Amino acid sequence: MxxxxxxxxxxxxxxxxxxxxxxxxxxxxxxxxxxxxxxxxxxxxxxxxxxxxxxxxxxxxxxxxxxxxxxxxxxxxxxxxxxxxxxxxxxxxxxxxxxxxxxxxxxxxxxxxxxxxxxxxxxxDRPALAALLPTLEDHDLVMLDLGANAECDARNLVQFAIMGAAYARVATGREQPRVRLLNIGTEETKGTEDLRDAAAMLKASAADLSISFDGFTEADKLGSGDMDVVVTDGFSGNVALKAVEGTARFVADLLRRGFTSSLRSKIGFLISKPATELLKHHLDPNNHNGAVFLxxxxxxxxxxxxxxxxxxxxxxxxxxxxxxxNVTERISADLARLGGASLRKPRVQEESA
Amino acid sequence: MxxxxxxxxxxxxxxxxxxxxxxxxxxxxxxxxxxxxxxxxxxxxxxxxxxxxxxxxxxxxxxxxxxxxxxxxxxxxxxxxxxxxxxxxxxxxxxxxxxxxxxxxxxxxxxxxxxxxxxxxxxxDRPALAALLPTLEDHDLVMLDLGANAECDARNLVQFAIMGAAYARVATGREQPRVRLLNIGTEETKGTEDLRDAAAMLKASAADLSISFDGFTEADKLGSGDMDVVVTDGFSGNVALKAVEGTARFVADLLRRGFTSSLRSKIGFLISKPATELLKHHLDPNNHNGAVFLxxxxxxxxxxxxxxxxxxxxxxxxxxxxxxxNVTERISADLARLGGASLRKPRVQEESA
CATH class of the missing domain: 3.40.718.10 (Isopropylmalate Dehydrogenase)
Structure with a gap:
């Protein structure tokens, strides 16, 4: 074909x-x-x-x-x-x-x-910008939204989770991706109302969506490899992504300064080149280039x-x-399977279809 | 005394x-x-x-x-x-x-x-959590709010700027601190309405507040040393801080793996120890411990x-x-000098005092 x-x-x-x-x-x-x-x-x-x-x-x-x-x-x-x-x-x-x-x-x-x-x-309702971030494990992390929508409601976040899961199935091969919402704490009471509502919706629909929904995560865990998809609004997602990029550059700069500060350091640097090459490979944004509008x-x-x-x-x-x-078709199929119903807040009485 | x-x-x-x-x-x-x-x-x-x-x-x-x-x-x-x-x-x-x-x-x-x-x-109206972040220059960056308030309006952000500037005068010795708002782009049209309103208020009040207000910045510039205070809502601030911490740990982990992966790397590591010590010093969160509720x-x-x-x-x-x-007294004095008036949106007609 x-x-x-x-x-x-x-x-x-x-x-x-x-x-x-x-x-x-x-x-x-x-x-x-x-x-x-x-x-x-x-x-x-x-x-x-x-x-x-x-x-x-x-x-x-x-x-x-x-x-x-x-x-x-x-x-x-x-x-x-x-x-x-x-x-x-x-x-x-x-x-x-x-x-x-x-x-x-x-x-x-x-x-x-x-x-x-x-x-x-x-x-x-709205497209989202998704990208792959490196982790300490042997798979990448799908993160979205990275800046397409500065403000998002619970429904948007749930839709992003569905799209991110479809991408993660392609990127990691895991049929039931581990999905989390980015928050400023892992307790159920943390964060905004939209985040708490989105968590409730995802918890209620996880089986229908073939995802493993593991609640909230914090931005220091992005590289841990403990999850396959992190969902957030475009403002926080953009902030997190840029903070990661900026810190990686910051560290690379410090290393360069350190390694060129003395002859001894320079020699050490040359000898340990395989180690610093590994670092460079992981931190080089070119190796993780390509964000997709889903x-x-x-x-x-x-x-x-x-x-x-x-x-x-x-x-x-x-x-x-x-x-x-066929990611687009997969997302369509997931949405059709849900029929939109589970995207409503579970505590709200459903209207007759 | x-x-x-x-x-x-x-x-x-x-x-x-x-x-x-x-x-x-x-x-x-x-x-x-x-x-x-x-x-x-x-x-x-x-x-x-x-x-x-x-x-x-x-x-x-x-x-x-x-x-x-x-x-x-x-x-x-x-x-x-x-x-x-x-x-x-x-x-x-x-x-x-x-x-x-x-x-x-x-x-x-x-x-x-x-x-x-x-x-x-x-x-x-609300206290904020502020901390010092390392930069590539010889001064730290004051960042707030780091998580005390998940959602903030323009007025909160302006108050945070005043408090952060007072802290920066103490931490950096700079009498007219360079203040920026964290956003997902530097153009005036970017971000939420609250951010744009806060920017307008700070622009209008910069002289009264003895600050240099330089508009928006993005999270990859936090370590650049180009500013003294970064103001954001507690959600984004917490996400940014944790993303920085997580990435620093991620890099340290990668380096450790790299340096212990072969005898050659281990020898290189020992020789270049001053360089990696510099890095460790900068990345160790203990060296930047202590966040203050202002x-x-x-x-x-x-x-x-x-x-x-x-x-x-x-x-x-x-x-x-x-x-x-006397940071608390300084903040009081700044607020008194402003008389609250400049904290209103400049486009709104001021009520008679």
Missing amino acids: SLPRIAVDAMGGDEGVRVMIEGAALARRRHDRFKFLLVGDEPRIKAALENHPNLRASSEILHTEGVISGEEKPSQALRRAKGTSMGRAIEAVKAGDAGAAVSAGNTGALMAISKLALRTMPGI GLNGIVVKSHGGANAAGVANAVAVTARLLEE | SLPRIAVDAMGGDEGVRVMIEGAALARRRHDRFKFLLVGDEPRIKAALENHPNLRASSEILHTEGVISGEEKPSQALRRAKGTSMGRAIEAVKAGDAGAAVSAGNTGALMAISKLALRTMPGI GLNGIVVKSHGGANAAGVANAVAVTARLLEE
Whole structure:
């Protein structure tokens, strides 16, 4: 069976066309059944493809003139989306010309354009941005929302849990993912009313959803490997993700300073390079690049604006995996199975269906 | 001039009386003008004091039988506070027997007991929990709220900024602290309405408050050293702080695994020990122990439940500094100078005073 194509916005990101194309070429080696739709300035894409004959052979170019800039407001981006590489990449997903789109451009614009063009899935009120975080165990953690929705109610959080669980089944292979809500304590009385309501709903629906709902967790446990999905509102999720990234950079900076502070330290550093390489591998955001907007009628993946080719390749690989595993269809099926009923607060009398 | 005493809840914390007393003794060496009121089980405090004649000479013991446990709900703790070491330590501050209290006990209980006994300062609606975070520059960052208030409005955030600035003047010596609000982007349109309102109020009142208000910041910049105070609601603040702590532990774990993975790495580790010691020093939460409840009529400092003696000493030293520098009086003066007027939304017509 031939898989749907992946549309790549070749113009987004701080690093330009070459990095996007090189990243796509690297990903194609790992996922060689995929074809690509490369969207952007044709002469520059063609030039970048010269070093990548395999990618060239499995790609089509869709020429566009416009580019959404990093500073553009979502509302402004929406108005001129049609002529831009980002807008056309999303449009290709809507039209069925591609199964998914990847962009390293402006996140707010990508969210707005994707939402308007693809619409949210039936049963989902708002899409969420999800990514994989490294843990000390041999599996990653799915975390969402990472910033698509600054404020969320209990119903949103439950929907995020369903979407996150579908992603975790793909990412970890675990059929009954361990789901937790991010809170500022693990006791049932902690946090906001929406969090407590969401916990009650998830507890009541865990069996229907084929998840193991383990209550609340705190942000210092994200790397523990004790769970597969962490659900939170977009504000806290964004804060947590950036705090993790910032601390990792902070530590890397300190290590660099320490290791270059004396000849002795430098020698020690060279000898212990395998150890520090392990650290670098774990902390390098390129190795965990690729956040996906879940809950839309189609897959849209955001690559970090500053990612290198290896990072872009990871974002494209995430896209390929989500497509291969039919994540969107799985979420639909989970929602249909629930029939929406269990998404209501358990203490509220259900209306007759 | 003799300084007011510091009341130490000798019974709180996971590590017991000995660690609290040893910590107080360490802090006394650095702040030898202070006297202490040691609250808790007298025989055990006396036994712990045997190794610390200097502390013994400058302390009085207040015997109590009861101890607030870590699992106790705040409402429950409030009811039996009177007979406990935590309750009596706070009561001593209220009665003027001590200028400040330090406890390593249950945070929720400490907050509830402190609020009821000491009340919030005039002009402050809610107290906030503030702590110092390490940065890559040679000064710490004051961050608040770290979990006292899960939900905050714009007015709360502005009050936190005033309290945080007073703390930063003490901690960094900078007369015009650089204050920012934590958000999920730096553009003016980002985040919640309360954050945008708080930003407008702080912008309008920055000169009156002797602060430099630099707008929004994101959680990956906390260690940058670009600011002196970061203000946020207690939910996000708690999430950010715990994400930082968790990531630091995660990295330390990875390093340990890496360095013990081969003989070569072990040798490299030993040679480069100064570098990893630097890292350990920066990441050890004991070196940044001591979070203060600001906004009460009196100073209450929370020491981490798991802190060692050096950690407790840091918490006591924080308390001593806040007392020496009259932080509570400074906050009062700032609030009086503002007269409450600038705490209203600038777009709202002011009522006649």
